[in-house]
Amino acid sequence: MNDFCIDVKNLNKHFGNQHVVKDFSLQIGKGEIHGFLGPNGSGKTTSIRMMCGLLTPDSGSGHCLGMNIFTQRDLIKRRIGYMTQHFSMWGNLTIRENLMFISRLYGLERPRAIVERTLSELGLLSRQHQLAKVLSGGWKQRMALAACLLHKPSLLFLDEPTAGVDPKARREFWQTLHHLSDDGISILVSTHYMDEAERCHKVAYLSYGNLLASGTIQSIIQAQNLTTMRISGRGLSALENRLQRRDGIEQTVIFGNNLFATGRDKQKLQAILAEVIPAGYDTCRVDTTLEDAFAWLMKNNNEKSFN
Ligand SMILES: Nc1ncnc2c1ncn2[C@@H]1O[C@H](COP(=O)(O)OP(=O)(O)OP(=O)(O)O)[C@@H](O)[C@H]1O
Ligand SMILES: [Mg+2]
Structure with missing residues (x-):
């Protein structure tokens, strides 16, 4: 037994002749919030389903909370919480009724007391009698989180829990995730939002079934060895076009009045900018972001796949 709540090695999955997950290996420490990103x-969903014992891998090995993902699937299901990607609760039941129903499905003792406590802990008391189908995205997602906490799991799999949810509700949701993590609950959470990735202790990045990076945000950014320059001014898209054609510029992106250009060779990048950027623009080196690192990983991986 090791200290990982998830420890899987070389998992593969095919659907028909499509190889969807390729030699996927991941270790997640107890109490960690681990982000899971990728186009x-x-x-992502297929890997999550294999890690929690819902889907049998074609090959590989692994444990979830110390239990074998091939042979102890029923035991795993009782110890984990899984929030599915698409809302899967009953629209014609209220929040309270949904939670009561699920508590009974789990066969929990004293379901009423458990639901009461969970409603209170997740701030759902004020809406407990509303039908699920009329709730906003933020409240639905909070109810779904409550539902997967009823049986006190020690590991949560959350599959894009905040998709389409407004920034305030997302912020509150993440506060709750950090509280849970402080209480020792481990969390694997998939997301497309970079700000959410940055709230995780560690992240993993998957592309076309390949795990391209895994670790702390700092370690992933550093490993790509990129330099990013910021060019500030007006009329940036014409400049961007010119930069994109140059060998030595890996990627560019515009945010408002700032154009960011990223390359692998710092000297070369700076030489190109000195040549292409007219006077009057402010140019300076900035930190490479996680988004820059992921964009590079994707591009690099695509080029490798086509060569
Ligand atoms: N049950 C299935 N049968 C056949 N193909 C499937 C099945 N489930 C997933 N796939 C395919 O496997 C690939 C990976 O899908 P998956 O849902 O795991 O991706 P994802 O990273 O979760 O995507 P998204 O960000 O859109 O949720 C896709 O090409 C999908 O169409
Ligand atoms: Mg998915």
């Missing part, structure tokens, strides 16, 4: 269709 649509990259295999």
